[in-house]
Amino acid sequence: MSSLWPYIVSFAISMVPVIELRGAIPIAMALNTTPEPQLIPVFIAAVFGAFLPSAFIILGIRKLVHYLERSNIKLFQRYGAWLRKKSEKGGAKINKADQTERVAGLRATGRERDQKKADRIERRSSQERGKFGFWSFIALLVFVAVPLPGTGVWTGSMAAGMLDMRLKYALPAIFIGNLIAGIIVTFLTHGVSSLL
DSSP states (O other), X not given: XXXXXXXXXXXHHTTSTTTHHHHXXXXXXXXXXXXXXXXXXXXXXXXXXXXXXXXXXXXXXXXXXXXXXXXXXXXXXXXXXXXXXXXXXXXXXXXXXXXXXXXXXXXXXXXXXXXXXXXHHHHHHHHHTTOOOHHHHHHHHHHHHSOSTTOSHHHXXXXXXXXXXXXXXXXXXXHHHHHHHHHHHHHHHHTTTTTO
C-alpha cells in the first residue's frame, strides 16, 4: 500500500456525513501500512476533508428551499414555504434584523419624519441580514465542535444555510469548531502522548 493511503482515507472519510472526522482519524490511524501513518498529517487531512463541503452545503440548502418553493408539485411548494418561514423566523432571532413591525408602525403615522426613519431602519436591516453576532458565532462553533451524533460540519452547515448566514461569518465558525472537534477526537482516541 502507498504511504499516502492513510492520509487519502482520512481526507475522503471525513467528507462523509455523520462519520466526518470522528471516524476518519481512528480509521486512518488503524490502517496497517508501511511506514506507519503519522497522526498530525492524518489530523490535518481529516480537518480539511470535513471542512471542504461546508460552503457547498450552505449554498445547496438555500437552492433546495428555492427549488421547492417554485416546484409544480403543491406538496413541495408548501414544504418549501414552510421551510422558508421557519428559517426566516430563526434567522430574525439570530440576526436581530427583523424590524417589520416597527417599520409598519412608522409608516402608518404618515409623518415625513417617521417615513425617513422607516427608510433608514429598512436600509440598516437589509445590510444586517445574514450577519450574526458574537454569541451566535460561538453557538455555531460549539455545535460543530462537540463530537456527538447529530452535530458536526454537515449539520452546522445546514443550519447556517437555513438561517441565511453569510459565508464570511459562518465558515470561520464552522472551521474553528471542526478544528476543535478534531483535537477532541485525537485526544480521545490516541491520548496526549501520541501528539508529543
